Amino acid sequence: MAIFKQAKLFWTSIVLSLVIFGVIQFMITGQMLNLFYVNTLIFIAINIILAVSLHLIIGITGQFSIGHAGFLAVGAYASGIITMKLELPFAAALLVGGLVAALAGFIIGFPSLRLKGDYLAIATLGFGEIVRIVFLNLDYVGGASGMQVNHLTTWPWVFGCMLIAILVIVNFTNSTHGRACISIREDETAADAMGINTTYYKVTAFVIGAFFAGIAGGLYAHNFYIIQPSNFGFLKSFDILIFVVLGGLGSLSGSVIAAILLTVVSTFLQDYPETRMIIYSIVLIVVMLYRPQGLMGTKEITSIFSKGKKTKGGAKDGNKQTVA
Amino acid sequence: MELIQQLVNGISLGSIYALIALGYTMVYGIVKLINFAHGDVFMVGAFVGFYSITVLHIPFVLSLILAMAVCAIFGVLIERIAYKPLRNATRIAALITAIGVSLLIEYGFIYVRGAQPEAYPGDVLPEHAIHIFGAKINSQSLLILGVSVALMIILQFIVHKTKIGKAMRAVSFDAEAAQLMGINVDRTISATFAIGSALAGAAGVIFGVYYIKIEPLMGVIPGLKAFVAAVLGGIGILPGAMVGGLLLGVIESLVSAFGYSLWRDGAAFVVLILILIFLPSGLFGKYKREKV
Numbered sequence: 001m002a003i004f005k006q007a008k009l010f011w012t013s014i015v016l017s018l019v020i021f022g023v024i025q026f027m028i029t030g031q032m033l034n035l036f037y038v039n040t041l042i043f044i045a046i047n048i049i050l051a052v053s054l055h056l057i058i059g060i061t062g063q064f065s066i067g068h069a070g071f072l073a074v075g076a077y078a079s080g081i082i083t084m085k086l087e088l089p090f091a092a093a094l095l096v097g098g099l100v101a102a103l104a105g106f107i108i109g110f111p112s113l114r115l116k117g118d119y120l121a122i123a124t125l126g127f128g129e130i131v132r133i134v135f136l137n138l139d140y141v142g143g144a145s146g147m148q149v150n151h152l153t154t155w156p157w158v159f160g161c162m163l164i165a166i167l168v169i170v171n172f173t174n175s176t177h178g179r180a181c182i183s184i185r186e187d188e189t190a191a192d193a194m195g196i197n198t199t200y201y202k203v204t205a206f207v208i209g210a211f212f213a214g215i216a217g218g219l220y221a222h223n224f225y226i227i228q229p230s231n232f233g234f235l236k237s238f239d240i241l242i243f244v245v246l247g248g249l250g251s252l253s254g255s256v257i258a259a260i261l262l263t264v265v266s267t268f269l270q271d272y273p274e275t276r277m278i279i280y281s282i283v284l285i286v287v288m289l290y291r292p293q294g295l296m297g298t299k300e301i302t303s304i305f306s307k308g309k310k311t312k313g314g315a316k317d318g319n320k321q322t323v324a
Numbered sequence: 325m326e327l328i329q330q331l332v333n334g335i336s337l338g339s340i341y342a343l344i345a346l347g348y349t350m351v352y353g354i355v356k357l358i359n360f361a362h363g364d365v366f367m368v369g370a371f372v373g374f375y376s377i378t379v380l381h382i383p384f385v386l387s388l389i390l391a392m393a394v395c396a397i398f399g400v401l402i403e404r405i406a407y408k409p410l411r412n413a414t415r416i417a418a419l420i421t422a423i424g425v426s427l428l429i430e431y432g433f434i435y436v437r438g439a440q441p442e443a444y445p446g447d448v449l450p451e452h453a454i455h456i457f458g459a460k461i462n463s464q465s466l467l468i469l470g471v472s473v474a475l476m477i478i479l480q481f482i483v484h485k486t487k488i489g490k491a492m493r494a495v496s497f498d499a500e501a502a503q504l505m506g507i508n509v510d511r512t513i514s515a516t517f518a519i520g521s522a523l524a525g526a527a528g529v530i531f532g533v534y535y536i537k538i539e540p541l542m543g544v545i546p547g548l549k550a551f552v553a554a555v556l557g558g559i560g561i562l563p564g565a566m567v568g569g570l571l572l573g574v575i576e577s578l579v580s581a582f583g584y585s586l587w588r589d590g591a592a593f594v595v596l597i598l599i600l601i602f603l604p605s606g607l608f609g610k611y612k613r614e615k616v
Contacts, residue, residue, distance in 0.1 A: 064416055111601045117415050118358055122551065123600050126593035133590035238423055245420050277431035284424035289409050292417040
């Protein structure tokens with residue numbers, strides 16, 4: 001029964017998202033949406049990919065990484081090189097961007113696994129900065145003045161990538177691997193003692209998260225006409241982190257909702273960058289003081305509709321934050 | 325002789341890092357929190373010093389003390405408003421609050437006074453060039469070094485010889501046991517923030533005098549590097565922070581001296597990652613096994 005129910009839920013959400021896609025695509029081709037709105041929608045989708053990819057690392061596996069902009073930058077530059085220097089198609093660029101970022105995720109994930117909590121956070125922050133400085137000093141990609149990129153990102157591309165990212169991460173979370181990752185989040189020592197290969201799962205989560213961040217980077221790069229290293233500073237990492245934390249650590253739908261909400265808010269505040277950052281930081285502090293588990297906690301939006309049923313997790317699930 | 329020159333520059337820069345790193349390491353040792361807002365306290369100190377020198381026409385030493393006092397109060401306020409309610413929260417919540425506080429200070433400051441940089445007046449300190457071994461050493465950098473060393477000695481005195489220093493060491497060793505022994509933990513933590521922030525404020529003024537240009541976002545990179553210095557020396561260990569700061573300053577200057585000045589900022593983070601991988605508890609720290 002449970003399998004049927006899950007399958008039903010799965011197909012319902014697929015159909016629902018395709019309907020959303022169709023409606024928006026129809027509105028774009030019918031020119032009911034002007035360029036500003038289309039751009040906002042593309043931004044929302046890119047941010048959702050970034051949010052869910054970081055959600056896998058922080059929310060599911062409990063590895064506190066704050067250098068996500070580094071993976072974004074690697075993906076952006078790698079895909080930019082593919083389309084602009086090698087003149088290959090856009091799909092190849094996205095794939096290569098994702099793969100190169102995944103490789104970066106492996107390289108950073110593997111040695112950093114000895115670190116926990118704050119130390120991992122600061123190491124990944126350092127990694128993000130190193131990536132930025134490397135691109136700043138590489139003349140091949142334009143250095144500080146940036147690299148020219150064609151505008152290739154369109155609504156179907158972003159939506160497709162977003163759907164794939166969400167599907168892969170949801171399925172990963174619900175698989176054996178995902179459960180192993182959650183057990184690492186809850187208590188790494190205990191998980192290790194139960195025979196879970198914590199290194200393997202932590203690296204896997206890092207690599208998958210970095211892969212989708214790289215794809216988001218490809219989409220991000222081809223949405224602008226120029227990419228610069230200054231776009232990928234640690235403020236960008238914090239932006240992504242805020243989606244995940246505000247939505248609720250451990251809740252995929254929470255991070256999606258937060259990504260949508262914050263992208264819309266920051267788009268409308270774009271003309272007042274200082275005010276935007278002030279509001280951002282106050283929201284961050286207030287949420288942490290009064291609701292440290294984020295908007296959704298570890299709950300998913302689907303569990304709201306099936307009220308009264310017990311969640312599958314242990315006693316800690318849903319009421320106490322156990323990340324980091 | 326270029327090398328000696330760079331070494332002197334490195335030590336001057338390193339003593340600034342060391343002053344900021346002391347605050348990081350003290351706070352981390354006592355509440356286990358990376359106080360991201362610490363770099364912004366440094367910025368506030370630089371601006372207080374700037375305004376007291378240019379607007380109030382106060383001499384250098386008094387400006388330094390004023391900046392330290394304002395920063396101490398500021399640090400305690402940050403702790404009371406933002407960090408105290410989170411003392412029993414998860415580490416991630418505290419860390420994110422610290423990031424939020426840092427952003428709030430930076431952009432709040434920009435909102436109030438604008439983002440334009442200011443230039444410290446050049447005649448704050450007498451300027452003589454001293455020639456040693458063929459290297460030209462600025463009297464300013466000697467004075468800066470002197471001020472930093474004096475502050476560090478005062479700090480050592482406070483931590484090891486006074487009652488509040490003893491309380492700080494006790495709380496950092498075991499906060500609960502310290503409380504049972506009748507130590508007021510809240511007051512000790514406030515004192516830690518006050519002293520650490522005062523040192524950051526002093527570093528801000530020194531930075532302004534030495535590098536002339538100050539701006540509202542100036543605290544970010546020195547703040548991060550000071551944290552790297554604290555980790556390098558072993559976080560929570562005061563002499564470690566000093567050595568780490570000086571070492572980092574020298575490393576950066578040497579990287580520039582060998583012609584990689586564009587990679588200078590990267591060097592600090594490479595050092596950080598290497599230290600974390602090979603010596604996770606820093607140069608002076610002891611490896612602690614996790615208890616289950």
